[in-house]
Amino acid sequence: MNNKLTLENIQQFDLDEFQEISGENIFACYQCGNCSAGCPAADFMDLAPHEVIRLLQLGQIDEVVKTNTVWICAACVTCRVRCPKGVDLSKIMEAVRQIVLRKKNNYVDLNKIESELREKLPQIALVGNFRKFTL
Amino acid sequence: MEISYYPGCTLKTSAKNYEKTGLALLPIFDISPVEIKDWVCCGATYSLTSDNLMYQLAPIRTLIRAKESGNPRLLTLCDMCYNTLKRAALFIENDEEKREKIKNFMDEEETDYRGDEVEVVHLLTLLNEIGSQKISEKLVKSPLDLKIATYYGCMLLRPKEIQADSAENPQLMENIFQGMGVEVVEYPFRTECCGSYQIVNRREIILDRTKKIISSAVKNNADLMVLSCPLCDYNLEATQKELIEQDSNFKPLPVLYFSQLLALILGIDPEINDWSLHNIDPTPVLKRKGLL
Numbered sequence: 001m002n003n004k005l006t007l008e009n010i011q012q013f014d015l016d017e018f019q020e021i022s023g024e025n026i027f028a029c030y031q032c033g034n035c036s037a038g039c040p041a042a043d044f045m046d047l048a049p050h051e052v053i054r055l056l057q058l059g060q061i062d063e064v065v066k067t068n069t070v071w072i073c074a075a076c077v078t079c080r081v082r083c084p085k086g087v088d089l090s091k092i093m094e095a096v097r098q099i100v101l102r103k104k105n106n107y108v109d110l111n112k113i114e115s116e117l118r119e120k121l122p123q124i125a126l127v128g129n130f131r132k133f134t135l
Numbered sequence: 136m137e138i139s140y141y142p143g144c145t146l147k148t149s150a151k152n153y154e155k156t157g158l159a160l161l162p163i164f165d166i167s168p169v170e171i172k173d174w175v176c177c178g179a180t181y182s183l184t185s186d187n188l189m190y191q192l193a194p195i196r197t198l199i200r201a202k203e204s205g206n207p208r209l210l211t212l213c214d215m216c217y218n219t220l221k222r223a224a225l226f227i228e229n230d231e232e233k234r235e236k237i238k239n240f241m242d243e244e245e246t247d248y249r250g251d252e253v254e255v256v257h258l259l260t261l262l263n264e265i266g267s268q269k270i271s272e273k274l275v276k277s278p279l280d281l282k283i284a285t286y287y288g289c290m291l292l293r294p295k296e297i298q299a300d301s302a303e304n305p306q307l308m309e310n311i312f313q314g315m316g317v318e319v320v321e322y323p324f325r326t327e328c329c330g331s332y333q334i335v336n337r338r339e340i341i342l343d344r345t346k347k348i349i350s351s352a353v354k355n356n357a358d359l360m361v362l363s364c365p366l367c368d369y370n371l372e373a374t375q376k377e378l379i380e381q382d383s384n385f386k387p388l389p390v391l392y393f394s395q396l397l398a399l400i401l402g403i404d405p406e407i408n409d410w411s412l413h414n415i416d417p418t419p420v421l422k423r424k425g426l427l
Contacts, residue, residue: 088183
């Protein structure tokens with residue numbers, strides 16, 4: 001990541017809104033990296049979980065949104081259980097997703113899912129997926 | 136003793152084997168599950184946003200139905216239902232302001248609900264309360280040298296405030312099966328996520344997870360895997376067919392709901408199972424181990 005950090009682009013997003021959605025204090029994180037070490041989906045992510053928090057601490061939500069990380073997280077909550085500061089990263093990932101989704105940008109489209117697959121999948125897969133990836 | 140029962144949507148369709156065998160276990164221990172009236176889908180995944188209360192309504196309505204039933208202990212079999220109902224109850228129990236908002240929104244509901252009147256309990260917890268001693272007294276068919284891998288996944292164990300057992304070293308299934316002369320093998324992925332709802336749009340993640348989890352269980356000599364979540368079951372079972380096509384070295388492993396295996400050991404008619412719902416046929420290994 002080569003984005004230049006300046007006084008202007010720090011705090012480029014509404015931190016109060018973010019904390020209101022997530023209910024979490026992103027500044028509690030001291031970057032130990034335990035979340036990334038234990039994340040079973042980290043191999044598929046552009047940014048490691050602890051890097052997401054670091055960028056948010058620096059106000060760089062646009063950089064986070066450019067990556068696939070929040071859409072790979074399946075909220076398994078392993079990170080939160082192991083976080084020494086009790087930060088619930090699953091809620092932080094959800095807040096970033098919500099900020100994107102609330103601008104009417106759904107991440108999945110039911111019509112693009114093959115009907116054969118749709119019929120085979122258990123309902124909890126579909127309901128859970130649409131809960132996380134659509135508004 | 137009667138207990139309220141919430142099936143959730145998947146147990147009535149793709150997880151029929153789980154519902155049938157899970158409920159069939161209870162009369163053996165003088166427990167009668169009573170399905171609550173007018174239940175609705177729980178939403179499958181708990182909402183993680185603090186400012187949108189709409190997602191809390193469905194699980195709370197179901198909790199109100201359970202309170203109205205007069206049997207405030209609510210049994211679930213599905214891990215996702217367990218997680219969602221339990222977290223929703225805790226949410227409104229601990230946040231008075233949001234509880235009032237939700238109550239005002241649901242003004243057609245006649246029953247007041249505070250969050251602490253219904254106890255959500257998973258079938259595995261209920262069986263552990265009965266205890267392995269009492270369960271093993273009901274043993275009908277001893278398995279012959281059977282080695283199993285247990286798989287817990289996420290929803291039963293995390294987060295801590297609703298966990299049914301230790302998030303790092305759960306023993307709910309071990310307690311039950313070790314008393315039956317079944318060997319539970321050790322492998323490192325019992326509590327690692329299967330990929331969950333990513334199966335809808337990122338199938339490659341689930342294939343990767345399944346390959347790691349199943350191959351590790353096979354390497355540690357498991358004859359089959361048992362679990363309790365219908366989504367884990369689909370992800371870890373149905374996708375094995377693709378892995379066989381992709382990789383000739385991949386060794387498949389039959390996956391069953393823990394209740395299917397326990398029902399066979401306790402002598403419940405095997406016909407209760409619809410084996411055609413399995414993609415990896417478990418009947419050859421079950422025959423070899425003297426259970427069919």
